Amino acid sequence: MTSVISVDAMGGDNGLTVTIPACIRFLNEFADASLVLSGNEDSIKKALGVDLERFGSRIRIVHATQLVEMDEQPQVAMRKRASSMRLAINEVKDGSAHAVVSAGNTGALMATARYVLRTLDGIDRPAIAKMMPTVSGEVCVLDLGANVECDPVHLLQFGVMGSQLMKAVSGKQNPVVGILNIGSEEIKGNETVKKAAELLRKTDLNFCGNVEGNDIFKGVVDVVVTDGFTGNVALKTTEGVAKMIGSFLKEEFSRNIITKLIAVLSFPVLKRLKNRVDPSKYNGAILLGLNGLVVKSHGGTDVDGFYYALLQAYHESQANVIQVMQDYLANNKHIFDLSIDLTEFKDLQSL
Structure with a gap:
């Protein structure tokens, strides 16, 4: 085409x-x-x-x-x-x-x-989704700043969209989806995250539960779901750490004639490393939904x-990312029936 x-x-x-x-x-x-x-x-x-x-x-x-x-x-x-x-x-x-x-x-x-x-039928809010490198491939993280405050339904929708995006671009038929949290245990996190995890478990998505920040780049999941505030902080922190490591490497390799020689000998390895984590390759983010x-x-x-x-x-x-999502949403409208009754969640929020 x-x-x-x-x-x-x-x-x-x-x-x-x-x-x-x-x-x-x-x-x-x-x-x-x-x-x-x-x-x-x-x-x-x-x-x-x-x-x-x-x-x-x-x-x-x-x-x-x-x-x-x-x-x-x-x-x-x-x-x-x-x-x-x-x-x-x-x-x-x-x-x-x-x-x-x-x-x-x-x-x-x-x-x-x-x-x-x-927006696509069934989707309330678009999310900013971005591919990031991992030790075994790539991970899709969303939202990265479009929605600072989210309710469980929004996070459910992000999980659906991220899963379908990865299915379309990676060829994986059953991408692993996780929700970003402060711990892997089900009892961890605020009520929004816990309720969203409950909704995600009721879908046909390959939902693995909570993932922590240090899991994002391990390659254990294909999709990481989070609200825009947390996602943006995680993204900017990652970018900052990457720049810091780059500065440290330049500083150490330029200390003296020996370290400069080591840098020359290490060039092929450093070049391969740069190619794997080059931020230019991950510049684009899709406005998903x-x-x-x-x-x-x-x-x-x-x-x-x-x-x-x-x-x-x-x-x-x-x-055909958009068509893949449209087809899935049209054929799985029952997923969003799971989110109709949020009375208990809203009652907890008002406490």
Whole structure:
């Protein structure tokens, strides 16, 4: 299948200086893909140069007269109907593209995408889901910041969506789902997490129970479910630790002539390690739960990072992620009947 990816070419801290080189690299490597670039037409044409003619019909430009700023409030951004972000999302809504990629303002992207595309039937709120490396492959973690406060039903829905995403992209027929908690025992955690775990156990998902923060990267689960506040803290902590370890390695390898020699000898090993945990490869996050495939790139990403966000959108569109979810939700409506009676939970919350 030919994948058409819609790109918010103006989004992010660096705009066209990052998005266009990444798009050119992507088109060079994937002959069965084409791009729709939304933004200032003259600026895009200038940035593309001779590549515009070289790629021919594989590039289409949608002129945008407005730009969503990185610090703009979502309600302001949503009123910009001629923004590069809005027009890029419209391409998915209209069926002209299979996915959209943007490095723009996260809040604005989530609000606009939710307004334009709407949520899947059975899903109350979209979640930010991201793949992370583990010792044995990858794990999908959600939510990573879209929903700071969640009730058990939201966490149940995140578990369903994360499981179907992993099934579609990894080929695993029965992904293992865990819920992030402060202990592995069933009695641990707040009432929201405990009730969500109870609901997840009643589904046909391969739910293993609670997982702790140090389990995320062990490869014991395929999906980790959490609220957006906890998930975002876990993500930022992980990024901080990774940067710290990188700084320590550079410092130790540059101490003297001996350590520098060791660094040279260790280069092949260090290169393989970097390839396994390179944050650029995990730059993209999917806004899961919408009637369309939306991939969010980090706002400050470089060309490599945006390229990998495009690559993620390509692979997820090839895997028909949205259709897989729609089919599952349509055929398993009974799952959400489990969440109808939350009277006991709400009574506990009011104490």
